[in-house]
Amino acid sequence: MVATKRLCFISLIYFVVAIVYFGFWLAACVGVVALNDISVNPDVFQGKTIQWNGGTTAMMIFMFSGLIWLLAVTVGKFKFIVMSCAA
Numbered sequence: 248m249v250a251t252k253r254l255c256f257i258s259l260i261y262f263v264v265a266i267v268y269f270g271f272w273l274a275a276c277v278g279v280v281a282l283n284d285i286s287v288n289p290d291v292f293q294g295k296t297i298q299w300n301g302g303t304t305a306m307m308i309f310m311f312s313g314l315i316w317l318l319a320v321t322v323g324k325f326k327f328i329v330m331s332c333a334a
Contacts, residue, residue: 261325
């Protein structure tokens with residue numbers, strides 16, 4: 248009976264893991280955006296213009312596919328844990 252009660256918290260643990268990973272991913276995206284050429288936009292107060300180049304665009308695409316892949320792997324891992332605990 249105790250094992251099934253612990254099984255209820257697996258989805259909450261997955262949610263926390265996904266939020267933490269997404270936070271790290273957002274911080275890494277800020278770093279990738281900072282690699283671009285950033286210039287002052289005189290038309291907007293405190294405005295900046297980001298000029299994307301091919302390398303940083305490819306980095307963002309790679310990071311986005313990595314986000315989707317890692318979250319999918321984490322979902323599969325937690326589904327396996329639930330199936331093995333419930334059996």
